[in-house]
Amino acid sequence: MPRPGRSAFQHIQVATSRLFGRMLILDDAIQTTERDEYAYHEMLAHLPLITHPAPQRALIIGGGDGGTLEESLKHPLQHVTMVEIDRDVVDVCRRFLPGISGEAFDDPRTHLLIEDGIAYVRASRERFDIILVDSTDPKGPGLALFSPEFYAACAARLTDDGLLVAQSGSLLYQRDLTEMVRRHLGTAFPVVGTYWTPVPAYPGVLWSFSYGSKRHDPRRVTDETITHRLAAIPTRFYGPPTHATALRLPPLP
Amino acid sequence: MPRPGRSAFQHIQVATSRLFGRMLILDDAIQTTERDEYAYHEMLAHLPLITHPAPQRALIIGGGDGGTLEESLKHPLQHVTMVEIDRDVVDVCRRFLPGISGEAFDDPRTHLLIEDGIAYVRASRERFDIILVDSTDPKGPGLALFSPEFYAACAARLTDDGLLVAQSGSLLYQRDLTEMVRRHLGTAFPVVGTYWTPVPAYPGVLWSFSYGSKRHDPRRVTDETITHRLAAIPTRFYGPPTHATALRLPPLP
Numbered sequence: 001m002p003r004p005g006r007s008a009f010q011h012i013q014v015a016t017s018r019l020f021g022r023m024l025i026l027d028d029a030i031q032t033t034e035r036d037e038y039a040y041h042e043m044l045a046h047l048p049l050i051t052h053p054a055p056q057r058a059l060i061i062g063g064g065d066g067g068t069l070e071e072s073l074k075h076p077l078q079h080v081t082m083v084e085i086d087r088d089v090v091d092v093c094r095r096f097l098p099g100i101s102g103e104a105f106d107d108p109r110t111h112l113l114i115e116d117g118i119a120y121v122r123a124s125r126e127r128f129d130i131i132l133v134d135s136t137d138p139k140g141p142g143l144a145l146f147s148p149e150f151y152a153a154c155a156a157r158l159t160d161d162g163l164l165v166a167q168s169g170s171l172l173y174q175r176d177l178t179e180m181v182r183r184h185l186g187t188a189f190p191v192v193g194t195y196w197t198p199v200p201a202y203p204g205v206l207w208s209f210s211y212g213s214k215r216h217d218p219r220r221v222t223d224e225t226i227t228h229r230l231a232a233i234p235t236r237f238y239g240p241p242t243h244a245t246a247l248r249l250p251p252l253p
Numbered sequence: 254m255p256r257p258g259r260s261a262f263q264h265i266q267v268a269t270s271r272l273f274g275r276m277l278i279l280d281d282a283i284q285t286t287e288r289d290e291y292a293y294h295e296m297l298a299h300l301p302l303i304t305h306p307a308p309q310r311a312l313i314i315g316g317g318d319g320g321t322l323e324e325s326l327k328h329p330l331q332h333v334t335m336v337e338i339d340r341d342v343v344d345v346c347r348r349f350l351p352g353i354s355g356e357a358f359d360d361p362r363t364h365l366l367i368e369d370g371i372a373y374v375r376a377s378r379e380r381f382d383i384i385l386v387d388s389t390d391p392k393g394p395g396l397a398l399f400s401p402e403f404y405a406a407c408a409a410r411l412t413d414d415g416l417l418v419a420q421s422g423s424l425l426y427q428r429d430l431t432e433m434v435r436r437h438l439g440t441a442f443p444v445v446g447t448y449w450t451p452v453p454a455y456p457g458v459l460w461s462f463s464y465g466s467k468r469h470d471p472r473r474v475t476d477e478t479i480t481h482r483l484a485a486i487p488t489r490f491y492g493p494p495t496h497a498t499a500l501r502l503p504p505l506p
Contacts, residue, residue: 019506036504172453198451198459198503200425205458206451223476237504241497248494250451251289253272 002091009086010140014096020201022097024065026089026136032065033201037100040167042238043197043246044209045071048130048165050229050243051211051218055129057081059157061117061145063134064089066101072132073107074233080110081126083117090114118144121153129159133166138177146181151188151212163213164189171196171252172204185212193218195246197237206250219247255344262339263393267349273454275350277318279342279389285318286454290353293420295491296450296499297462298324301383301418303482303496304464304471308382310334312410314370314398316387317342319354325385326360327486333363334379336370343367371397374406382412386419391430399434404441404465416466417442424449424505425457438465446471448499450490459503472500 004012013025021034032040045068049055058072060082069082084090090112093100104110113120117133131154136142144150145166154164168174168181178194185192189212199207211218223240230239257265266278274287285293298321302308311325313335322335337343343365346353357363366373370386384407389395397403398419407417421427421434431447438445442465452460464471476493483492 017506021506033506035506039504172458200457200459200504200506204453205425206453237501239501241494241501244494245498248490248492251292251453251490253270253274253286253288253453 002088002095004092007086007088010136012088012092014092023201024089024093024097027140029137030201031136032067032097032100034097034099036200037065037067039197039237040199040207041067041071042235043195043242044068044132044134044165044167046233046235046238047195047209047218047243047246048132048163048211049075050226051213051216051221052129052161052163053216057126057128058130058132059083059126059128061121061131061133061135063132065093065097066090066104068132068134069110070100070102070104073104073109077109081113081128082110083113083115083120085114085116087114118150118153121150121157124157126157127159128157129162131158131162131164133164135167137169146177146184148184148187151185155188155212155214158214161215163211163216165209165211168194168208168210170202170204171206171208171249175252178208178210181210185210189213191215191217193247194249196249197242197246218243255341255348257345260339260341265341265345267345276454277342277346277350280393282390283454284389285320285350285353287350287352289453290318290320292450292490293452293460294320294324295488296448296495297321297385297387297418297420299486299488299491300448300462300471300496300499301385301416301464302328303479304466304469304474305382305414305416306469310379310381311383311385312336312379312381314374314384314386314388316385318346318350319343319357321385321387322363323353323355323357326357326362330362334366334381335363336366336368336373338367338369340367371403371406374403374410377410379410380412381410382415384411384415384417386417388420390422399430399437401437401440404438408441408465408467411467414468416464416469418462418464421447421461421463423455423457424459424461424502428505431461431463434463438463442466444468444470446500447502449502450495450499471496
């Protein structure tokens with residue numbers, strides 16, 4: 001039976017909070033909680049999947065809890081490859097936080113690979129329309145996931161109109177990180193930017209995602225497109241207003 | 254010359270933060286800062302002023318820094334009465350945080366009264382289309398501003414299609430307060446609800462406002478109406494997407 005503890009890569013803990021329910025903690029940082037995971041996962045997955053006019057194939061780097069995978073599979077994709085370095089994270093989440101992934105790991109479109117995402121992107125010859133980088137903080141094994149070299153390798157894995165979104169830290173407490181991600185994405189993509197969502201369990205609450213895109217610009221997606229594409233996709237937070245608000249950064253000190 | 258210190262009502266401090274710039278602190282609680290005040294004041298003022306189809310007269314209770322007044326005066330109102338209990342707050346803010354009020358206190362439409370807002374609302378025979386309650390936390394002199402009796406007195410001062418918005422605390426750390434405000438508003442108004450905005454300097458970042466309305470529902474305002482009404486009104490954060498997003502509460506633990 002999978003259980004929390006020290007894996008080959010990190011210290012995995014599952015804690016229960018009166019307010020947030022069960023939460024996954026990696027190396028002492030809260031990664032996701034039962035109560036507020038949906039805003040993070042919906043905004044990470046749906047905003048790029050709606051920005052691309054007809055995505056068929058997606059790649060998720062990290063995201064071991066399965067929340068990004070579950071949201072992605074709500075779209076009529078043919079295929080999702082998920083590359084998670086730490087099998088123990090997947091196993092612990094499936095056992096202790098099963099509501100976050102739902103049936104996503106059993107979906108026939110899901111191809112779960114337990115390996116280093118950086119090595120995978122360098123070696124693979126697959127092409128994807130969307131890449132979602134659902135990483136931990138930039139330290140230890142996750143550090144290279146924020147490098148220009150990694151983003152260039154991702155760009156090579158994307159189709160000619162593909163786009164990538166990466167979590168890029170706390171808008172309030174990791175502003176250097178957010179700016180670095182956007183700058184590094186700019187070395188590999190012509191269209192780059194940052195958007196945000198509230199995630200109460202994260203430091204500073206306001207969380208950032210940054211995108212690098214070869215062609216499609218999230219800022220040009222119309223409300224009508226979002227409404228039409230979401231018709232058969234249930235969401236709790238993502239929609240036309242939150243798409244637009246996410247791209248308008250809040251006041252920052 | 255006005256200066257920070259102990260007024261007749263509270264301890265007034267002005268501090269400078271490297272991140273937030275100058276900030277007003279009342280009884281040890283941050284009230285507003287130069288860098289992030291605009292989201293709070295825009296969302297407090299514009300959402301109800303746009304929800305009402307043609308507001309002419311507004312009443313502001315509290316709001317001594319003048320930010321809510323300044324945003325309100327961007328609308329083609331005939332008259333704004335502002336009732337602030339503590340003249341020292343107004344004077345200190347005009348001297349040390351002049352950018353928050355701009356020219357608002359000198360606008361000929363502004364009628365500033367230094368008196369108790371509760372007594373004013375009880376005694377006045379004026380009628381207003383909009384009431385904005387820009388109060389401190391519910392303690393000391395501000396406590397009665399959250400009572401059903403005060404909201405009933407406000408309802409009596411509103412025109413037949415008037416509405417009131419009150420700041421109602423931190424979505425994360427003052428949930429009992431937010432729920433109490435909405436419940437108390439429900440005793441005086443048929444249409445009630447809560448909306449939010451990010452305010453980085455406030456505890457928990459996600460701040461709530463609650464509305465009580467006799468007729469007009471902020472949830473029924475269309476993007477077209479907002480765009481049309483805002484054509485001549487410069488805003489940095491409020492607009493069609495933030496109006497709609499504000500009314501869709503984020504994940505709460």
